[in-house]
Amino acid sequence: MSLAGFSLADVVGFVGVGLVVATYFLSQIGRMDATRPLYPGLNALGALMILVSLWFRPNPASIAIEFFWLAISAIGFVRALIIGRRR
Incomplete structure (x- = not known):
């Protein structure tokens, strides 16, 4: 499909x-x-989507940064949920 x-x-x-770019821009x-x-959730989704594309056209450095982006976003998402419950 093309x-x-x-x-x-x-x-x-x-x-x-x-x-990823839109959420970062909107935060800035x-x-x-x-x-x-919402912010880390959309970032995690964006990183995951980029990783899907990298599955078909691998680039080791890009794969590495997207795994870090995904992990950091997941941590941020959990943290935001925990902090949100305390409010």
Whole structure:
């Protein structure tokens, strides 16, 4: 399956990049609270989508950073849930 020369895996990866970049941008302009579960949740989803695309076109350095991004986002998500329950 191809859309303008991109495979489905490429499209999934680009959507993942869009999620990561959009959430970071929104947090930087004060439109998304990075301490709420939505921010790390969307970042984790974005990293996972990028990892899916990297499964089909491996790049070791990119795979490494996305695993770290996913792990850090998972920690942030759990932390945001715990802090949210305390409020």
